[in-house]
Amino acid sequence: MVGPTDRPLTVRGVAEADLPELHRIDRETFPEEPYPYFVLRQLYDVHGDRFLVLDDGENLHGYVLFVTTSDRYVCWGMSLAVTPDLRGLGLGRRLMVEALRRVRAEGVHRVHLTVEPTNAAAISLYRSLGFEVEAGVRKDYLGPGEDRLVMTLGL
Numbered sequence: 493m494v495g496p497t498d499r500p501l502t503v504r505g506v507a508e509a510d511l512p513e514l515h516r517i518d519r520e521t522f523p524e525e526p527y528p529y530f531v532l533r534q535l536y537d538v539h540g541d542r543f544l545v546l547d548d549g550e551n552l553h554g555y556v557l558f559v560t561t562s563d564r565y566v567c568w569g570m571s572l573a574v575t576p577d578l579r580g581l582g583l584g585r586r587l588m589v590e591a592l593r594r595v596r597a598e599g600v601h602r603v604h605l606t607v608e609p610t611n612a613a614a615i616s617l618y619r620s621l622g623f624e625v626e627a628g629v630r631k632d633y634l635g636p637g638e639d640r641l642v643m644t645l646g647l
């Protein structure tokens with residue numbers, strides 16, 4: 493695990509060389525179900541320009557991934573992560589605001605994402621950005637026992 497940073501953090505697009513760091517962040521953030529490296533690799537190959545990372549110049553401390561569907565009007569938030577040592581400092585909001593700014597500028601009309609019904613921090617962040625729950629808890633949405641809320645924002 494990389495320690496906290498006192499270096500200024502920038503939000504930038506991802507590069508291929510970031511993949512090991514991206515994998516580390518994912519394992520620290522989602523220890524029970526991180527993306528396997530090969531999935532991150534494939535997401536990067538297909539949607540590399542859709543990742544934004546938080547960089548202090550030496551290490552990464554978070555990332556967000558938003559993917560637009562082929563109709564170009566609907567976008568899905570696929571992942572949002574801030575490393576545990578840097579939470580509560582406004583960085584998750586910063587990543588979300590920048591990702592939403594970019595998809596809005598591209599003409600996306602609607603953004604969906606899924607979140608665990610018990611994830612109070614993420615739900616509060618999404619609500620504060622205008623996301624609303626679509627249809628209550630979707631049972632087994634991501635597989636057996638993996639209930640999710642689908643939240644939606646109109647842009």
Ligand SMILES: CC(C)(COP(=O)(O)OP(=O)(O)OC[C@H]1O[C@@H](n2cnc3c(N)ncnc32)[C@H](O)[C@@H]1OP(=O)(O)O)[C@@H](O)C(=O)NCCC(=O)NCCS
Pocket residue numbers: 521522571572573574575578579580581582583584585586606607608611612613614616617620
């Ligand atoms: C969700 C997550 C990205 C938020 O990132 P963060 O940098 O800690 O969040 P911020 O400091 O930007 O806070 C933004 C808002 O989130 C909410 N929030 C953050 N931490 C919270 C907490 N512990 N409890 C309740 N709400 C919280 C608040 O609404 C906050 O707004 P405010 O500061 O105006 O009150 C981060 O907690 C995380 O990586 N969690 C693990 C991975 C995860 O759950 N990802 C989302 C999957 S859907």
